[in-house]
Amino acid sequence: MTENVYLPKLARIASIKDEVVGARAIKTFQVEFPDGDMFEHECGQCAMISVFGKGEMMISIASSPLVKDYKQFSIMRVGKVTTAIHAMKVGDVIGVRGPYGNKFPVNDWKGKNLVFIGGGCGLAPIWPIIQTAVAQRSDFANITVFYGGRSSRDIMYRAELEKLRGVADVHLSVDQAEEGWEGYCGFVPANVMSTGVAPDNAIAITCGPPIMIKYVIQNLKGLGFADEQIYTTIENKMKCGIGKCGRCNVGKDYVCVSGPVYSWAQLKDLPQEY
Template sequence: MNNPYVPYPVEITSIFQEYRDINTYTLRFVDREVQRKFDFQPGQFLQVSVSGVGEAPISINSPPEEEDYFRLCIERKGRVTEAIFELEEGSTLFARGPYGNGFPVDDVENRGILFIAGGIGLAPLRSAIEHVQNFRDSYGDVQIMYGDKTPACLLFDRYFSKWNKDFDLNVICEEATPEWSGEEGMVTDLMKRIYLDPEDSVSFVCGPPIMYKFVLPELKALGFEDEDIYLSYERRMECGVGMCRRCNIGDRFVCHDGPVFSYDEVKRYADKET
């Protein structure tokens, strides 16, 4: 967009219910020229607003290569997202951005990638996963480790067979149900299957802070260097524009300096938080 601080109207073209309070919205800018010029990095976010209600920072979960639309996976938790959930297909809201920095997908070409996601943390990672699959020959081996509470909570399961064609996808649930034929446990239980060479691979991680507490020591034990571990702190974003000063991690602000950081950048603060 020409001016990332100006909100532009976007139309909701479709709504897909992922889970009880999580929807994926397919959107496009009403101005087709704005849509054509819209570009972003996987892991970046938009400020999304509803007139008369307010705005909220939301990570983009579609790959940059989709020219005619973009997608946001939104969890209902707060005044703005509640208002978005009341909208129907064909409704208009507003978006500005993108903001922040994303996962360095261009800088890690020819290397292996380990994706680790917990819960709705898969949403920001999906943008990077789809991008890597769209340019599959540019990357090494790829493994995906994804854990959620129950099988009903699993996001994007309609894409699992597609991802499995090019990647090693591993999914686990904390609480199994009779119809679940997969594994029961935590996402860290999947990490024993990691076969990527840490000297020639990077890890992209997104999930709740408690997950980082257990995942980071595992990655370090496997031999991943601090600068090769990338963490999304999109859950820490508040106003999204650096005004509230509540999204800081030490001397870094998630909305300006993140939401994606290398562990090397934030480890002295991240270890205290997790």
């Protein structure tokens, strides 16, 4: 009999961490596959997560492919399914199907300077590359991370980012001045510009709100980055995740199959439907 491609694997929530609380709450879930259904994935790929009786949603796999005993997902509460998963407890079971989408060409970046630029929940899709680059530190040149939230309470992976300072150049920011904040005050694109990252032998990877990505790319171009040196992801709404329903198209591309990872050289020629 043909395999049902919509059938999820069952995963048990092994841990839940509150990253951000309040209106834009983000929780990080680590899930295990008790039936031995763990799958391999590549940096940049996603999975369709189901909360039974509520629905499905596409979420970036936020753990490194080098981690073999769990998959990590960091999820912002915005609507029906995200609210349902935020109410779940350790030991509860969710559905996971995937991995879906293309990948960041990390192997092609060996020997290069990596510049990561994230905002809000946009650190999740690039976190697997950061973790992989740190684990394989000698394969890469400088690692620089820019990440910002609206306030210090909106910074996700805070402890992990602090730990990164030993091996990477970490620039944290908050949108507005805040008492006790020692990092940059202002928007992420401005932080990138003020630090003046050099484009030589570099790849810049940016994820976050579309408005942030727009100005980050503009500023990277201003600093001399070529279109081929800039990578991002696009998160068009998705339904099937496997190129069947047509829900996610941008021009001729189904983003769930051809994306979500694009270089700016590829993306700038697609219609602005993202």
